[in-house]
Amino acid sequence: MTGRIEKADLVFDMDDCFKPAPLADPLGEVLHMLRLTGTLYCRATMTAPWGLIMPRLVESMIFVIVTAGRCVAEIDGENIELSAGTMVLLPHGDSFRLLSEAGAPAEPLFDLPVEKISERYELMTHGGGGEMTRAMAGVVQFDSVAGQRLMSVLPRVIRIDGWDESLGDWVQSTLGLIAREASALKPGGEIVMTRLADILVIQAVRTWLDSASEAEQGWLAALRDPQLGRALVAIHRYPQTDWTLAQLAGQAGMSRSAFSARFSERLGQSAMAYLAQWRLHLARARLMETTDPMAAVARQAGYQSEAAFSRAFRQYFGKPPGATRRSVVA
Known part of the structure; x- marks a missing residue:
């Protein structure tokens, strides 16, 4: 996924997504x-x-x-x-x-x-x-x-x-x-x-x-990790990007196998599972806070169809995305 997106006065270069995230302060970004x-x-x-x-x-x-x-x-x-x-x-x-x-x-x-x-x-x-x-x-x-x-x-x-x-x-x-x-x-x-x-x-x-x-363990420790932190920043900044494991490993400056092993060891799940869950939580927040069409929410969460998004959402949260939106309206 490359090229430029222009919307109103916003210009976003998709090529930037694949440049390693600067080593700033991943935990600070979360805060x-x-x-x-x-x-x-x-x-x-x-x-x-x-x-x-x-x-x-x-x-x-x-x-x-x-x-x-x-x-x-x-x-x-x-x-x-x-x-x-x-x-x-x-x-x-x-x-x-x-x-x-x-x-x-x-x-x-x-x-x-x-x-x-x-x-x-x-x-x-x-x-x-x-x-x-x-x-x-x-x-x-x-x-x-x-x-x-x-x-x-x-x-x-x-x-x-x-x-x-x-x-x-x-x-x-x-x-x-x-x-x-x-x-x-x-x-x-x-x-x-x-x-x-x-x-x-x-x-x-x-x-x-x-x-x-306790802050030196799990997710918090991964954010402080000089290499894993870069990959997490990339996911958090650009969740809509069609990331592959190799691209995330590139963000971390690691081989795909070493990155996969360290990510799973530190966070207790694979990098792609973390990405999927992060997107679903963002989608849930968007459903609760906006009236955006379901198709737009699904695309933003990285799904090509509403049906696939709905299945993943139901499997993770235990109810379909439409029910989440209805519960907020009610």
């Missing part, structure tokens, strides 16, 4: 692709004794930032002390309890009354009148394929301490800004807090990537 969508943010003021049961939320990340006072997060039977300036992130949306102290009685979050400030932002006051704790909680999602893949390899809990000097002054400053906005909600304050909270979620993920031994 740049992340798009965070907030579905709910809540500023909570609690007075002891109090307790909240946070429900399990599928395909979502839950975070809590303590802006004043202290509390305890009970996660998988373990009690984690949280003080002002501390953030805890649950990348897989697991259920947990947030308590004034260990063992305090708790009520389901969604059973408690709230004051709606906007469609996605609310205020909550709860508790027995004792020692006060303020916190900001949020439910967010990564709405890119890269983000969803990254979520799948993150641990169940990530904690950020705002007073950790290794994180830099800006983290402390950001937490301080959120605390100030939370203490006196001014016009536009909910927008400021939600945007700052989104930044901290990304920072929490970056902190884990920099420090965790």
Whole structure:
């Protein structure tokens, strides 16, 4: 596949696809692709004794930032002390309890009354009148394929301490800004807090990537691999290209056999299977976000016919592409 594509003011040289991707920062490119969508943010003021049961939320990340006072997060039977300036992130949306102290009685979050400030932002006051704790909680999602893949390899809990000097002054400053906005909600304050909270979620993920031994395995390790990283960048940049194994090996600067063996060893699947799955996830996102014709979605996913695309989509996701689009519309 060669030549030039011109659309509006965009000129794209297909020959560029087959030039080895520059060795920049493949993991950094993935982080740049992340798009965070907030579905709910809540500023909570609690007075002891109090307790909240946070429900399990599928395909979502839950975070809590303590802006004043202290509390305890009970996660998988373990009690984690949280003080002002501390953030805890649950990348897989697991259920947990947030308590004034260990063992305090708790009520389901969604059973408690709230004051709606906007469609996605609310205020909550709860508790027995004792020692006060303020916190900001949020439910967010990564709405890119890269983000969803990254979520799948993150641990169940990530904690950020705002007073950790290794994180830099800006983290402390950001937490301080959120605390100030939370203490006196001014016009536009909910927008400021939600945007700052989104930044901290990304920072929490970056902190884990920099420090965790688990980040040196699997997909994340492959992104850091000087040769495999080039091939992954090529797939991520140009998923619509009709890649062959030999062309991807060329991107990596490796022989086809060596590339195939290392890719399978690092990622637990073949390069062509990874490419197919990446395209199908992109197609699913396109079905959910656009009204593009099914034939166009199929071509973008590398399929010559809608029928072949539909079979592959159903086999991987368990339902046909049309049902995905209908479920979003409904």
